[in-house]
Amino acid sequence: MTSLEAVSSYLPPTISVADLREPLGLDDQQVRRFTRLYGLDQICQAPDQSEAEMLLAAVGKLDALAGQEDRVRHVIRAKGLRTTAPYPVSPLQQVREVLGLRNANVFSVADHGCATGLLAVDVAGTLLAGDDDPDALALVLAGDKTFTPFSQWVADVSIMGEGMTALLVSADGPRDRVLGYHARIVGREDGVIDLDPEGAREAKRIYQDVMSDVVHSALADAELTIADVDLILPHNVNRVSWTVAAKELGIPAERIFLDNIARTGHCFCADPFINYQSARELGLLRPGATYVMTSAGLGQSFAAMVLQH
Template structure:
């Protein structure tokens, strides 16, 4: 059964939301909405560091990777955005080479938006299981550069940060075992993902029901109910959406880890893994606890994964 061997994160320096007012073209009302209502305060930004630098920084903190490089069979880039670096740069290959992962196949998964991190985790487990080598490992890399104006914020929803995460995955293990995974895509045939006009209205209309659908499906596959969850590690989009989700799902707000919304901003598909690091460092997960990682992405993609600590 798929398990997390180690999870690490890299949090660059932060800037206050009002410090991004000019670059994002925010008015005073939008700044107040993001900070007072949505709970955003500071956003991770690393203007002088490349995507490869940020991903390598996260992977370099992984416990259990040093000395085990030859066991890594796959390096999987979880991309929240389709384009994350200018041609001909290849951040994934740069990270692979800098970490000395000589025997690893490298590829990216995308088009699930900020839910792609959990998709990559499921793909890693599927590949490792099919290999049949109990000593094999996979490395999942998550988090994007805000390379273009489109990627820097989701209008009136969240502001994107540049924190990154790295996850070392094994085909078996006694802790942090993946018990259930579910994903759904409610996208359009033409592939349009911009949250404008009628698309934005439709996204708002289906969001909570679609999120509940994958959460319930993942818990059922894990053989538990939503009420059995000990903690939720969400994507850091904003506080309002999770206040509503907690009520709809019947989950006490105290079980949803929201501290990083104000500390990092929404760092694409790295958020659940960043929240895992914060929760474990603070001793919030006990052995045997069931916790949920969940996220949603542009294009109306939703995913949830239940793991046992």
């Protein structure tokens, strides 16, 4: 059963939403909406660090990797964005070379937007399950550099942060075992993922229903119900969306971990793993606890993963 052997994160320094008014071209109403209604305050940004440097900073905190490099068979880059560096720069290859992961296949997964992190864990588990070596590991790297103005914020939805995470995944570990996973894409026929006015209206219309359906489907895959869930570790899109989601899911709002929304911004597909680490540090995950990681991304991609601590 796919397991998270270890999780680490790197959160660069932050800048306030108010200080992003000019760089993002926000007006007073938008600043108030992001801060007072959506609960955003500080946004992780690392303007002086490259994507490779930030990924290596996250891996550098992954103590469980030390001495186990030869066991890593796959390095999987989960990308919320298709492009985060100018051609021909490859941050992923830079990371592989620095870490000396000679035995690893290296590739990226994308096109699920901010739900790609959970997809990468599922892909890692599938590959490891077919490996002849029961001790084989996969290294999953999640998070994105806001490389273009387009990637720095989603109008009237959230502001993007540059936090990064690193995960060691095994095929069968003793804790943080994946019990269920479900993903769904409600895409447009023309393949457009940009939130033009029509797309934004449709995204808002379907968001809560589809997210609820995906969570319940992942729980059904695990042969559990929402009553069995001790904690939800969500994507940090904004506070108001999760206030509504708690009612749609039928779960008390205090079981949804929202502390990092004000501290980091929405760090693409790294959010659930950043929240996992924070929840562990706060003692919110007792042994045997059932928790759900969720994500949603541009292009109307949704995912949920059920795990047992």
